[in-house]
Amino acid sequence: MTVEQLARSIPVVTDGLRWVEDFGDGPTDMLAVLAPTLGAPDYIRVTEENLEPTLIVAKFMADASHRICVQWVARDEALPAAERSLVTHGAAWQSQDPADVQANVRALLLRMFSRYVAPDDAAAVAPLAELFRTAAATAAPDRAAQDGWLAVCIALMTDPEFILY
Amino acid sequence: MPLDRREFLKRAGLTAGALSLSTLLGRTAHAAEGLDRYFLHVYFEGGWDMLLGLDPRDPAAFPDADVPQTQIQPGYDRLPARFRRTPERFGGIELGPCVGELPRVLEHVAIVRGINMGTLTHEVGRRHFITGRTPSGLTARGDAVPTLAAAQIGARTQVPHLSHLVESYNVSQPAFAAALPVAAVGHLQYILQQSLGVPTGVPANVKGALGAYWAQRTGCEPGAGPSASRLADIYRENRARARDVVESTLYRQFQFESEDTAAVRAHYGITAATLETPLGRAALAAQALKTGLSRVVSVALASGLDTHDGGWANDQSERLDAGFTALARLIDDLANSEAPSGGRMLDKTTIVAFSEFGRTPRLNERGGRDHHLGNVALLAGAGIRGGIAVGQSSDVGMGPLPVDLATGLPADGGVTLSPEAVLTTALAGGGYDASALRSVPIGALLQG
Numbered sequence A: 001m002t003v004e005q006l007a008r009s010i011p012v013v014t015d016g017l018r019w020v021e022d023f024g025d026g027p028t029d030m031l032a033v034l035a036p037t038l039g040a041p042d043y044i045r046v047t048e049e050n051l052e053p054t055l056i057v058a059k060f061m062a063d064a065s066h067r068i069c070v071q072w073v074a075r076d077e078a079l080p081a082a083e084r085s086l087v088t089h090g091a092a093w094q095s096q097d098p099a100d101v102q103a104n105v106r107a108l109l110l111r112m113f114s115r116y117v118a119p120d121d122a123a124a125v126a127p128l129a130e131l132f133r134t135a136a137a138t139a140a141p142d143r144a145a146q147d148g149w150l151a152v153c154i155a156l157m158t159d160p161e162f163i164l165y
Numbered sequence B: 001m002p003l004d005r006r007e008f009l010k011r012a013g014l015t016a017g018a019l020s021l022s023t024l025l026g027r028t029a030h031a032a033e034g035l036d037r038y039f040l041h042v043y044f045e046g047g048w049d050m051l052l053g054l055d056p057r058d059p060a061a062f063p064d065a066d067v068p069q070t071q072i073q074p075g076y077d078r079l080p081a082r083f084r085r086t087p088e089r090f091g092g093i094e095l096g097p098c099v100g101e102l103p104r105v106l107e108h109v110a111i112v113r114g115i116n117m118g119t120l121t122h123e124v125g126r127r128h129f130i131t132g133r134t135p136s137g138l139t140a141r142g143d144a145v146p147t148l149a150a151a152q153i154g155a156r157t158q159v160p161h162l163s164h165l166v167e168s169y170n171v172s173q174p175a176f177a178a179a180l181p182v183a184a185v186g187h188l189q190y191i192l193q194q195s196l197g198v199p200t201g202v203p204a205n206v207k208g209a210l211g212a213y214w215a216q217r218t219g220c221e222p223g224a225g226p227s228a229s230r231l232a233d234i235y236r237e238n239r240a241r242a243r244d245v246v247e248s249t250l251y252r253q254f255q256f257e258s259e260d261t262a263a264v265r266a267h268y269g270i271t272a273a274t275l276e277t278p279l280g281r282a283a284l285a286a287q288a289l290k291t292g293l294s295r296v297v298s299v300a301l302a303s304g305l306d307t308h309d310g311g312w313a314n315d316q317s318e319r320l321d322a323g324f325t326a327l328a329r330l331i332d333d334l335a336n337s338e339a340p341s342g343g344r345m346l347d348k349t350t351i352v353a354f355s356e357f358g359r360t361p362r363l364n365e366r367g368g369r370d371h372h373l374g375n376v377a378l379l380a381g382a383g384i385r386g387g388i389a390v391g392q393s394s395d396v397g398m399g400p401l402p403v404d405l406a407t408g409l410p411a412d413g414g415v416t417l418s419p420e421a422v423l424t425t426a427l428a429g430g431g432y433d434a435s436a437l438r439s440v441p442i443g444a445l446l447q448g
Helices: A004-011 A030-037 A055-078 A098-113 A120-138 A141-157 B005-011 B066-069 B103-106 B122-131 B145-153 B185-192 B204-217 B228-247 B249-256 B259-268 B278-290 B312-335 B419-429
Strands: A021-022 A027-029 B038-044 B088-090 B093-097 B109-116 B161-164 B180-182 B296-302 B350-353 B374-381 B388-390
Touching: A004 A030, A021 A030, A027 A030, A030 A055, A030 B185, A055 A141, A055 B180, A055 B185, A055 B228, A055 B296, A055 B419, A098 A120, A098 A141, A120 A141, A141 B204, B038 B145, B038 B312, B088 B103, B093 B103, B103 B109, B103 B312, B103 B374, B109 B419, B122 B145, B122 B350, B122 B419, B145 B161, B145 B296, B145 B388, B145 B419, B161 B185, B161 B278, B180 B185, B185 B249, B185 B278, B249 B259, B249 B278, B249 B312, B259 B312, B278 B296, B278 B312, B296 B312, B312 B374, B350 B419, B374 B419
Parallel strands: B038 B296, B038 B350, B109 B388, B161 B180, B161 B296
Antiparallel strands: A021 A027, B088 B093, B109 B374, B350 B374
């Protein structure tokens, strides 16, 4: 997708989050800063968008996903269940029940990739569910679910299916 | 000291981006170890003034009074005082007043004069000199020559082909040969360092889990739409390369304010505040080649040369001079650096410096110069004879004269030089396969 599409898509799927850094002189939208190198035209020298998923696009998505997903996890956990956008299924945000995890992964695939996965299609959600389990199993005792969803979030945002269509 | 993020952010986004238009379809093969070569493509943006630089004329022989007949007006008397001098001869080569420190490295340099561009349009001239093929309308045809070089060198570095502010094209070469475009020196520092060095808050166990997840998911998912595309494969490949890059410590070699790069700073005379200058870009290019980050670099060392108006006297002279100084220091740096496989870096590096066309030899009514069909170019490095000038422009209107390719001298029945001939010569000198350009090299410039 174009830089403009990416800039609009990330806040939509994350419910308003963007990669913003503050280096002491106010918030800076990193996507806007790096847009020329990511391939956005300036309509002076470059009039055609470069849609190639270059190394810097991959690097940007890695960095952006780290910053955004950390925020998303922290914010989502603190919200009432009805207002959450990351963990939307299960009795509790911290639930590690495999059925809850699978249901959430299904919801996130729909939210981030527009890919519907039928409830009985366990194979489609298995890799991400396993990722959740691995990250949660190696987390500090009070961070199991946070680390699990953080890993899933980063995996989704850095997947080619997120930036290609 | 880490990257000065404020400076990075201040400059970033203010510069135009380079453009890479790879279609990248059906090509993922990694080349085996290829040529032990480096390639440097240097662009002077906007159309350079040949009279001020590489193809001067003595004003005594071309006085203003004769302009109606000669159509040549050196105009040196209109330049800022420091450039107001007649051309000087260095060895056998006469150079204009705005060539910076180029005379210092002239022994390494070959100049090609009398090139016919066949266009007065920026995009056409630029793309012709990037690809070695006449564009179709404004649209480039074929691969960029640096991309051809990168493909033949092979995917032996983390960023095989780096481009700073120069267009690049990849239509038939492996994906790794496509240029990684960076629009600012600071952006390369961004690429090389994890989140600009800011802690991300992602714990190690999460990174470990993700590493294992990605290692198991190197291919596409059945029926997964975009995940099954060739672009997705390229993205996955670049995602892995991005992780490799940030795990290296190469970024230190591009932090030009650090102790590690004191020698670079001294050689190029740069500070953290002057990275986005010709000297800063030259330092970036040299470091990319010398540190092993890239084997092929395209870089714009001068911009804003499209001086049609009264700003010509100041702007063209200053920018051209600064560009040649940056190029000279880059050549000097490579001449004094040892290649990892032995020998001098310069002897393994093919250098082509070009602009999209020259400027009219006659000043226009606004005191500037317009687009000219004739052009010059500069070659140096691998397999290229230094201290020589070939080709010639005429003494009336500076039109390209046909030359004998074997001698490089004007000859009736000779060949009118083209970008294809220049680029073929550069590639042939470096031992590359230049057959894609369907031209013949200028034999006079080839060593041995």
